[in-house]
Amino acid sequence: MALKGNLRDFSLTQLLNLIHLARKNGILHLENATTKAWLGFREGKLAYGGLNLEENSLVAILYRGKRINAAHYRTIKEKSGSMSDKELGLLLVNAGYLNQQEIVQNIQVYLVRLVHRLFLWEDGNFHFENDAPLPKGKILVRINLENLIMDGTRQLRELDQLKDEIPSLDIALKFCDHPGASVRNLRLNQEEWKVISFINPKNSMKKIAEAVKLNDIEMRKIAFGLIQAGVVEMVKPDGYSAKRTINIGIPHTNPAEQTSLIKRIIQRIRSL
Amino acid sequence: MQTVKMVVTGPFNAGKTAFIRTVSEINVVSTERKISQPAEQVKETTTVAMDFGRITIDQDLVLYLFGTPGQRRFDFMWEILSEGMLGFVVMVDSCKPETFREARMILETFRAYAPTPYVVAANKQDLEDAWGIEDLRIALRLDSQVKLIPCVANDKESVKIILIELLDQILRELEVNTERAS
Ligand SMILES: Nc1nc2c(ncn2[C@@H]2O[C@H](COP(=O)(O)OP(=O)(O)OP(=O)(O)O)[C@@H](O)[C@H]2O)c(=O)[nH]1
Ligand SMILES: [Mg+2]
Numbered sequence: 001m002a003l004k005g006n007l008r009d010f011s012l013t014q015l016l017n018l019i020h021l022a023r024k025n026g027i028l029h030l031e032n033a034t035t036k037a038w039l040g041f042r043e044g045k046l047a048y049g050g051l052n053l054e055e056n057s058l059v060a061i062l063y064r065g066k067r068i069n070a071a072h073y074r075t076i077k078e079k080s081g082s083m084s085d086k087e088l089g090l091l092l093v094n095a096g097y098l099n100q101q102e103i104v105q106n107i108q109v110y111l112v113r114l115v116h117r118l119f120l121w122e123d124g125n126f127h128f129e130n131d132a133p134l135p136k137g138k139i140l141v142r143i144n145l146e147n148l149i150m151d152g153t154r155q156l157r158e159l160d161q162l163k164d165e166i167p168s169l170d171i172a173l174k175f176c177d178h179p180g181a182s183v184r185n186l187r188l189n190q191e192e193w194k195v196i197s198f199i200n201p202k203n204s205m206k207k208i209a210e211a212v213k214l215n216d217i218e219m220r221k222i223a224f225g226l227i228q229a230g231v232v233e234m235v236k237p238d239g240y241s242a243k244r245t246i247n248i249g250i251p252h253t254n255p256a257e258q259t260s261l262i263k264r265i266i267q268r269i270r271s272l
Numbered sequence: 273m274q275t276v277k278m279v280v281t282g283p284f285n286a287g288k289t290a291f292i293r294t295v296s297e298i299n300v301v302s303t304e305r306k307i308s309q310p311a312e313q314v315k316e317t318t319t320v321a322m323d324f325g326r327i328t329i330d331q332d333l334v335l336y337l338f339g340t341p342g343q344r345r346f347d348f349m350w351e352i353l354s355e356g357m358l359g360f361v362v363m364v365d366s367c368k369p370e371t372f373r374e375a376r377m378i379l380e381t382f383r384a385y386a387p388t389p390y391v392v393a394a395n396k397q398d399l400e401d402a403w404g405i406e407d408l409r410i411a412l413r414l415d416s417q418v419k420l421i422p423c424v425a426n427d428k429e430s431v432k433i434i435l436i437e438l439l440d441q442i443l444r445e446l447e448v449n450t451e452r453a454s
Contacts, residue, residue, distance in 0.1 A: 001404035002367075009370035010411070018410045164373055167380055233415070234380075255450045259443060261276070261333065262358070266439045268329045269432055272295060 004127035012118055013152035015126065017228045020044045020145040027132040032124035039115070040135065046143040048135060049111050056110070058085040058103070058139065065106045067098065084137025107141050112148065119152045146229040147187050153225035162220040165227075169205040169216065172237040173223060176230060183231055195222050204237045277336040277356055278438065280323070281378060282363035283371035287395040287425035288339040289323050291363060294431045296325025296337060359389035359442050361434055363425070364412065366394045366402035372411050379412060389441045393423035393434050 003018075007030070015028060023044035030037045039049040050056035059080065063073040080088050089103050134140065156162065175183075183196055191212060198208040209219035226232045280288045323339030364375045379392070394408050403411065409420050419437055424430045 001407075002401045003403055003407055004401065005369035010372065014411070018407060021410050022406060161373075164377055167377060227413075233413075255446060255453070259446055261274075262439050262443050262446070264333060265276075265329050265335055266436055268327065268335075269295075269435050269439070272327070272428065272432055 001130075002127070003130075004125070007121055007124045007126060010126075011152070012115075012121070012126075013149055013156070013228055015128075016115075016145045016149050016152065017230065019128075020149065021230050024128070024130070025132075026128055026130045028126060028128050030118060030121065030124050030126050032121055037114070037118055039111075039118075040132070040140075042134075042140065042142070044145065046111055046115070046145060046148070047140040048107075048138050049114050051114065058088050058107070061106055061110045062098075062103075065109060067102070067106055085139050086137050089139055103139065104141055107139055108143055111141065111143060115148050116151065119155050144185055146185060146231070149229045150186060150188070150192075150225045153221060153228055156221060156224070159217060162217065162224055165224050166205070166220045166234070169209065169219060170237065171234045172201045172204050173199045173208075173226070173232045174201045174235045175199060176233050186229065186231070191218070192222050192225070195219075195226070199232060201235050201237065273334065274332055275334045275336060275356075276358050277338055278358050278435070279338045279340065279360035280363060281340040281360055282393075282395075283365070283368075283374040283378070285368070286363040286365045286371065286375075287423075288363050290425035291361070291393070291395070291423075291431055291434075292323045292325040292337045292339050294426055294428050295327060295435070297328060298326045357388060359391075359438050361438060362390060362392045363395050363423070364392060364408065366396050366408060367399050369403070369411070372408075376412055379414070389438065389445045391419040391421060391434060391438045391441055393421055393425075395423045395425050397422040398424045398427075 012030075018024070019028065019041050021044070024041055025043060026041060028039045028041065030039075034053075036052040037050070040047045054060070059068070059073060059076050062068045063070070068076070076088070080091070083091070089100070092098055092103070093100055186192075188196065191214065194212045195208055195214075198211055203211075205219055205223055208214075209216065212219075214222070223232070223234075227234065280291055282288055322341065323337070325337040325339075327335045327337070329335055362375065362378060365371055392412065392414060394402075394405055396402055405420060405422055409416075412420070414420055419441060421434055421437055422430075423434055
């Protein structure tokens with residue numbers, strides 16, 4: 001089984017959605033003309049990552065995050081030699097340089113920024129390496145993907161894609177009922193919260209857009225973000241489905257005859 | 273003589289013609305033409321109008337299989353096609369994420385408006401680049417009730433499974449209909 005393609009066809013936001021919903025373990029490798037990047041996941045949460053163009057050791061991350069200055073950076077690098085991030089982290093904590101929480105936060109900020117940079121890639125091959133071994137000596141974090149996914153859709157510029165993804169605003173939204181779908185941890189802006197407050201199978205997106213005073217594109221963007229984050233899904237507006245009686249295209253027969261006809265076809269196909 | 277039909281649809285190059293050809297007892301009357309535009313040059317021919325296959329069920333009943341052309345959306349043909357239709361198969365090339373969006377659009381349209389049973393065939397599962405079923409389910413945004421079945425369109429047993437799953441789905445929906453009516 002493979003999971004590969006090009007970001008033009010299947011965007012990083014969509015990939016994060018997939019990894020999030022399937023709670024995947026493994027490494028997402030990305031590669032464009034100039035750069036290679038990798039993001040490691042554990043149970044659908046971002047755990048580590050990096051780019052081939054830059055150093056991604058703990059010292060480098062702390063330096064880039066302005067947590068240590070250039071002189072410190074050089075000294076630590078010299079002294080730490082072949083130490084792993086975990087060992088170095090422990091050393092820094094023991095030396096009272098900074099605490100564990102600060103280290104984790106700095107790594108998280110680095111990774112979030114890394115993903116934001118990767119959202120800008122319009123082109124590039126990706127493949128997912130299932131159940132790849134965890135990198136030795138790295139400090140692993142746990143970053144929920146919902147907020148990253150929302151960030152990714154906010155940046156979306158391809159409006160055609162939005163029209164494809166959300167073909168009509170006559171469709172309504174409802175909250176997903178799968179476990180883990182929660183708006184509680186989402187960082188949303190005011191308009192997004194307003195949309196959330198109107199979500200109900202009775203309200204078409206058109207109605208919500210009118211109530212919140214959003215134009216078509218803004219409405220589609222927010223809806224797409226929430227769908228990708230795995231929080232809501234599209235449904236037929238209430239009332240639409242009530243009339244649903246399937247039409248199986250066998251005229252002038254009663255249900256018993258229809259059933260027997262289908263069974264005849266099944267038997268025949270089995271015998272092919 | 274009674275005739276019924278099923279429709280096989282899906283994006284360009286998904287394997288619709290192959291699927292029908294595998295089980296049809298007549299040569300598939302497809303209206304193929306050579307591909308001229310370079311963008312679509314992944315194979316020699318494409319279906320322009322419709323594929324057309326036949327399975328004789330018994331003395332009084334014939335099943336026709338119709339394949340839609342893959343290159344353009346077939347909205348304009350939908351009404352003609354759906355007349356007298358038992359249900360349909362949506363085929364997806366499991367190796368080509370660039371076609372998932374179109375597959376999703378087709379599915380979304382059906383989900384919202386067409387009151388007809390359907391199954392989704394994850395085709396070309398024999399190829400190394402094929403995406404796994406559970407990944408496809410998320411990528412195509414199919415909820416757990418929709419049947420998504422691995423498929424190899426030039427393998428007869430595989431095509432039979434898809435058709436039987438669809439017929440099974442039709443039986444289930446008929447039951448729901450009957451319960452509702454009583
Ligand atoms: N390996 C493999 N190849 C397949 C399978 N199904 C179809 N193919 C190949 O994929 C190509 C496209 O198949 P078609 O049956 O022409 O696809 P189509 O959906 O009818 O294409 P259009 O009519 O042009 O939209 C052909 O080269 C087939 O031989 C499969 O399950 N496995
Ligand atoms: Mg064809």
